[in-house]
Amino acid sequence: MDLKLKIWRQKSASARGQFVNYEITDISPDSSFLEMLDVLNETLIKSGEEPVVYDHDCREGICGTCGVYVNGRPHGPDDLITACQLHMRKFNDGDTIVIEPWRARAFPVIKDLTVDRSAFDKLIQESGYVSVNTGNAPDANSTPIKKEKADLAMDAAACIGCGACVAACKNASAMLFVSAKVSHLALLPQGKIEAKNRASKMVAMMDALGFGNCTNTGACEAECPKGIKLTNISRLNREYYISALS
16 A cells, blocks of 8 residues: 555644655554554654654553644544544555644644643543552452443443544543443442442543533534443532432
């Protein structure tokens, strides 16, 4: 495959960025999107140019660090995948591929396609801790949990914090991320002790960090690589309301 790439290049958060055009040839349809970028960087290095900076780690769809906008969609033209799971067979020979970083005030660009997502770390820190009794390990099944609640909690816990929900939202809202983190604790008895303050503190921090408000357009759920549901936002709203009454 021969492709034309239009990639956002930006030296720092304070520098002005711009799209730069590249051409790449002989790319296998079976290679991954990140492998294609690896080939491009090898070519740039050999020619004495600076390689494109982008995040990646596990390349297994687990860590979420590889998030970029590809042709106007977070993680590219496929569903329920991260960018590292995107394969070049999703494109056609001769295509022009536009690649840019997440666009959100809370995710400032570090360089090129890499953004600072430490705002998510601050949200997690604000969620507090989970109180447990110390001592011997509890007996198996000593705390019964209904299967439907356990399933919902595990579904919410599948969130990898990639930031696609923020990038997809017209308001750069982090509600889906926050609701997933609140849900997987609110649904389990272990998370009840700190539940009184968890939702209110996370929402306050979300606002302080510059994330926008949710308008229920559903773009976050549509682009989430792990299929986190909007129903979690409803649960977050309930938890927030309960905490406000406490």
